[in-house]
Amino acid sequence: KLLRVTLSDNQRAGVISGYVNVELPEFKRQLPIGVQGLLIKGDTKIKTLNKAKDEKAVGGTIGWAESKATQSDDLGLALRRAIKKSEIEPEPPGHGPLLKWNVVHEELIYGYVVYRSDSESGPYLRVNPDIIRSKGDDPESTYQWRDNNTEGGKAYWYYIGLLKNNGTRQNLSDPQKVVAK
Numbered sequence: 794k795l796l797r798v799t800l801s802d803n804q805r806a807g808v809i810s811g812y813v814n815v816e817l818p819e820f821k822r823q824l825p826i827g828v829q830g831l832l833i834k835g836d837t838k839i840k841t842l843n844k845a846k847d848e849k850a851v852g853g854t855i856g857w858a859e860s861k862a863t864q865s866d867d868l869g870l871a872l873r874r875a876i877k878k879s880e881i882e883p884e885p886p887g888h889g890p891l892l893k894w895n896v897v898h899e900e901l902i903y904g905y906v907v908y909r910s911d912s913e914s915g916p917y918l919r920v921n922p923d924i925i926r927s928k929g930d931d932p933e934s935t936y937q938w939r940d941n942n943t944e945g946g947k948a949y950w951y952y953i954g955l956l957k958n959n960g961t962r963q964n965l966s967d968p969q970k971v972v973a974k
Contacts, residue, residue, distance in 0.1 A: 796813065798813060806832050806833060806834045807832060808829070808830075808831055808932070809828070809829065809830045810828070810830075811828055812825045812827055813828050814826075884937060889943045889973060890939070890940050890971040890973050891938075892907060892937065892938050892939070892951055893935065893936065893937050894936050895933060896933070896955075896965070897933045897934075899927050899929055899934060900929055901958050902929065902955050903926070903927055903955075903956045904924035904925050904927050904956050905924065905925040905927070905936060905953055905954065905955050905965065906924060906955070907925075907938055907952075907953060908920065908951065908952050908953075910950045911949065913950050913968055917952065917968075920942065924956065943973035945973050948970055948971070948972045948973075949972075950970055952965075952966050952969065
């Protein structure tokens with residue numbers, strides 16, 4: 794079946810997300826269908842992804858680590874990233890190393906854990922006392938965490954681990970070297 798969704802002329806440009814409930818009279822139920830999209834006004838100039846990358850207008854890394862999914866040449870992701878730049882939360886307070894990462898499709902992720910070592914080979918110890926809970930419902934989420942328990946001028950190695958809803962653990966990033974200010 795084809796479902797046509799019509800938006801008001803007054804609808805603001807940007808991300809559209811929600812559900813359309815379709816009546817199923819033969820089953821005496823409604824079927825909720827998730828709808829996500831991006832409303833772009835007719836006068837909006839759209840660049841090709843390759844041109845945008847060349848101009849460094851969109852794409853690239855927002856933080857020092859990204860999930861592998863954010864490294865693809867997906868136009869939808871590039872557009873979401875451009876829109877989300879204005880919605881980035883303020884930096885956590887303090888002066889230690891600031892870690893930032895992006896995650897897409899995190900419906901199966903419970904949260905994130907930050908690990909640190911004095912050397913690339915380890916051992917790595919968990920440094921965030923509380924799990925950084927997944928936002929889960931956004932198509933792409935940006936996270937920030939600051940390590941305020943560091944010594945200025947010293948090099949540290951960090952990686953982000955993730956906890957899935959089913960209890961399994963996985964590395965989100967490879968170890969990254971950061972020098973504390």
